[in-house]
Amino acid sequence: MNICLVSRELYPFQKAGIGVYIYNLTKSFNMNGHNVYIITSKENEMEHIRRLDNNTNVTVIGVDLGEEALLFEDFNYAYSYGVYNKLKQLVNHYEIDLIEFADFFGEAFFSILYKKVRGEFAHIPFVVKLHTPTYECNLANQIEEPETNLTLQEDYTIINVDYVCAISYFMKDTIANRLQRSDIHVIYNMIDNPDINSSEINVKQILHKNYVLYVGRLEERKGIDLFVKAAIKYLENHKNDIYFVVIGQDVLNLRSNKMVKDELIELIPKDLHDNFVWKMPMLQEDLFHYYRHAYVSVFPSRFEGFGNVCVEAMTMGSPVIVSNNTAMMEIIDVDDNYGISFSNDDYFDLYIKLTELLNDEQQRNHLSSLSKQRAEDFALSNIYPAQIQYYKSVIEQYKAGDVKRQEDILEHILLKNVDRVQYFIKENKRLTEEWSHLAKINEQRNDDINKFSEENKRILGEWEYSTKINEELNKQIYNLNLENQRILNEWEIMVSKHSKILAQLEEQDREIKNLFALTEDGKGKLEQKTIELKEVTELLQNKKFLVKQLITGKRGKKT
Structure with a gap:
């Protein structure tokens, strides 16, 4: 099968959720003999070439804006038009069976528009993978006006694409309610277990400290402020032999126009600064060492479409605490069978659950065992069959002419x-x-x-x-x-x-x-x-x- 994946993010060049998803999906397809064509940014293509990846089953194609930049002032429109042009070139040279687009950035906009209005790509089914649209991110980050040109562009692709596949039932229900699209399929993200023995990280730097781990962007949606507040509360009421490690990309708070990390450090009393360790995003081979040795990993997102990092932590046997009313409840089970949940947006409840778990070594060990067991359900070998079967069913339905479009x-x-x-x-x-x-x-x-x-x-x-x-x-x-x-x-x-x-x-x-x-x-x-x-x-x-x-x-x- 010849599959085209369209994503501006691509691991290891971007260490974010969509990029990791594309990387793992490509790896599973490649292992099973399928050809994968990835349309991504020009920078990713150049980095891919620089690394001399000779995998003949994977082709990385970069979008280099030329005429597109003259057509549109808005970068996301221009980039989407660049994707459309690259797809036209690709289908002229290869028999592509299916094209999947990420929802983020609305990269499918012009490809869907030309297909719908002028019949281009008429023989190829389009799929949009729902990760977390920008509109939902803006709401969770409490942006005053969540609707923007980008959110409208993303929504158009979700509404008008042939097929939609979500990474969780939570994500499916969220978009179905807002955009009134009910035919959304669900396939969880597959998580790979990297070879951590190949990592060059100094494990001793991790082992000499007892720490609680947070992994994710430093933004309000991810609940980093809840993590820091709960940590401060814990340190003020308990002995200071616990450290709190934060691994993630710092971002700008659009409301205050300050970097989030600077705002968080201002919250922390000076005598507790040494109990916080700040790390930039890193390769999974290094990150998984941190998961393995953490007392507990906390993922306090206010809104989360799935939770790759949660599964990654569980893969390495880390007990996890997650916020409820997010897709991570599908990972630990609604009855908290594989982890502990706290009330969404409630840092004090997080503090209570964190304190209980840190004081109960037996419970931590029990959850560690359950984490590994549950993580197996999201392994490449378990998710791939569902993924490829979905693609085959989409191709069969599309050939049968089940897709109807209103212009x-x-x-x-x-x-x-x-x-x-x-x-x-x-x-x-x-x-x-x-x-x-x-x-x-x-x-x-x-x-x-x-x-x-x-x-x-x-x-x-x-x-x-x-x-x-x-x-x-x-x-x-x-x-x-x-x-x-x-x-x-x-x-x-x-x-x-x-x-x-x-x-x-x-x-x-x-x-x-x-x-x-x-x-x-x-x-x-x-x-x-x-x-x-x-x-x-x-x-x-x-x-x-x-x-x-x-x-x-x-x-x-x-x-």
């Missing part, structure tokens, strides 16, 4: 408005995408313009630089022209001087030539004179010789 014009109008808003969102998305595209084009053009502007600046800068260079060059050319003119003038002067010098040189050259000619002429004359002189010299020499001969001849004659 309301307002439902059609609502869905048409949703369609219209969806159209506007899609059109807005299309226009936004076009605008984004145009914006990108414009951005590209702006980039091009910026590039052109930058290029223009660059060219202008280069032009300005070139202009400066040109001016500088013009100055240099002007200076060069001046220098050239100066050189030219000097050149002309030099040429003029050169011409004069050249003329002088030419004149000197002529004079030199004339002198040379005169020299040549003088040289010829000189040579002629030289010849003549030579001839004269020779003649003289001849004359000398003759003279000498003459002289010599005269001397010879004398001799």
Whole structure:
């Protein structure tokens, strides 16, 4: 069988009643070979993936609000619409035999609405499991205006779903009377016995104290104030060797706008503060150690649809005290055969019953034995057959066409408005995408313009630089022209001087030539004179010789 469970809460990510119920139900189905698809929050899906749970028979699907958040301002409507979208995707891929929704948060609202008005999911039966609707919680917490958009959303799902199954006869009668729905089936929650030996809790921290245990949210509906007041009364009248352990999530008191734990601590006399131990919600493996070693566990709820924690405590052999006029009377039996009850909303009666039990060890031991015996009735192995048989009967009845629906014009109008808003969102998305595209084009053009502007600046800068260079060059050319003119003038002067010098040189050259000619002429004359002189010299020499001969001849004659 393929079963889909829809719950925003999922243990161990949320340690609350519905989450534990979904966890145990899934475990029992999985053990018996069924496939389970859980639609929950996106955070739970991511945590499930992070823990690397490789169980192939269990698929966790997270609701991640996208378009839904645009359609609805109210988160619960948006989340319900997100669930509807996830279910459409799921049934398109798998043959789902049955879908069960938790009542809390009205998660089935849009799925039921589309099924009822437009015939979607027509082949799949829907079941809403009654845990405790918000309206009943608001009444028990004494909220001034218990009816809200959320309570109306939850009530619509309960009234219009194919089948309703309550977790107790008390819950069935409560809703049947308020919403006039009589076809409510009852199957108690199944409670698993975890492997406490795997827990890492320090048991010695628990064993060294004798304590009374409270487990539950710190809210008025759960009767935490009754527990604290009864504890104070006991401690003021008895020896202080008893401690009172409170395990639960602190919440805001909407009437006082204060945290409930702070208000409770203000109630407790300072000399008794050490007798109270406050713990946050914890894993069941750890919690069951506290159940096992408690003298007594007290569940003083003003309104309780079942009481998982009561059965859990009894599973570990803890004697229990519960408030009457709640579903927990179905657990301990109306004749108090398996526990002790006190008058609802009466802390003094709780004090009396608590004192009697704490002073009677034999009675505590007797109730401890009976607790274990009674808890077996709620074990997975005992509740599972009834659960699966109920699902099978629902599927058979649904196929036989026993479910009749009456449509309301307002439902059609609502869905048409949703369609219209969806159209506007899609059109807005299309226009936004076009605008984004145009914006990108414009951005590209702006980039091009910026590039052109930058290029223009660059060219202008280069032009300005070139202009400066040109001016500088013009100055240099002007200076060069001046220098050239100066050189030219000097050149002309030099040429003029050169011409004069050249003329002088030419004149000197002529004079030199004339002198040379005169020299040549003088040289010829000189040579002629030289010849003549030579001839004269020779003649003289001849004359000398003759003279000498003459002289010599005269001397010879004398001799």
